[in-house]
Amino acid sequence: MKGSITVVLHQPYALGWPLVNAASPIAIALGTNIQKRHISSTTKTSDPTKILAQQRLNRPVSPHLSIYEPQITWCGSIANRITGLVLSGSLYLWATSYLASPLLGWHLDSASMAAAFSALPIIAKVALKGTVAFPFTYHSLNGLRHLMWDTGYGFTNEQVAKTGWMVVGLSGACALLLAFMY
Numbered sequence: 001m002k003g004s005i006t007v008v009l010h011q012p013y014a015l016g017w018p019l020v021n022a023a024s025p026i027a028i029a030l031g032t033n034i035q036k037r038h039i040s041s042t043t044k045t046s047d048p049t050k051i052l053a054q055q056r057l058n059r060p061v062s063p064h065l066s067i068y069e070p071q072i073t074w075c076g077s078i079a080n081r082i083t084g085l086v087l088s089g090s091l092y093l094w095a096t097s098y099l100a101s102p103l104l105g106w107h108l109d110s111a112s113m114a115a116a117f118s119a120l121p122i123i124a125k126v127a128l129k130g131t132v133a134f135p136f137t138y139h140s141l142n143g144l145r146h147l148m149w150d151t152g153y154g155f156t157n158e159q160v161a162k163t164g165w166m167v168v169g170l171s172g173a174c175a176l177l178l179a180f181m182y
Contacts, residue, residue, distance in 0.1 A: 072164035080142045083135035090132075130179035137178070138171035 101108040117125065145163050148154050154163055 072161050076164045083139040086135045126179045130175055133178040134175035137174040141167045141171055
């Protein structure tokens with residue numbers, strides 16, 4: 001036929017396999033495997049930025065967390081990650097300072113830490129113990145909840161919400177109990 005161009009791509013993988021439509025590495029390297037579509041043109045010309053702005057108005061907007069109602073499932077998941085980071089970060093910070101204390105002249109042995117803690121007022125002791133106890137109890141109880149899920153129990157929406165609020169309540173109660181202990 002006069003005026004038509006036929007392009008044949010040699011595909012070494014097209015031997016009756018399911019990869020018949022796969023392009024060869026040579027075709028990919030040369031850019032000859034790119035599908036092209038014809039541009040439909042109109043007689044009236046318009047500003048391309050206006051066309052782009054109109055297309056952007058027609059695109060769907062991706063939802064964000066701000067449009068969702070907070071649920072115990074994702075709040076609990078975020079809280080579990082945060083408490084894990086708080087616990088592990090404070091452990092690493094304390095362990096590093098404990099190991100560096102002889103070089104820096106600090107006294108972080110048990111006797112000096114107990115003496116410093118006993119010198120604090122009662123309200124400071126309770127606040128400090130509660131600050132440490134709540135992340136520990138929440139992360140521990142939520143870990144037990146995850147172990148329960150690993151056995152295959154508690155996957156319905158009602159059970160997940162019920163156990164989520166139960167972990168929050170028990171964590172608060174246990175943290176208060178630990179904070180007010182002598």
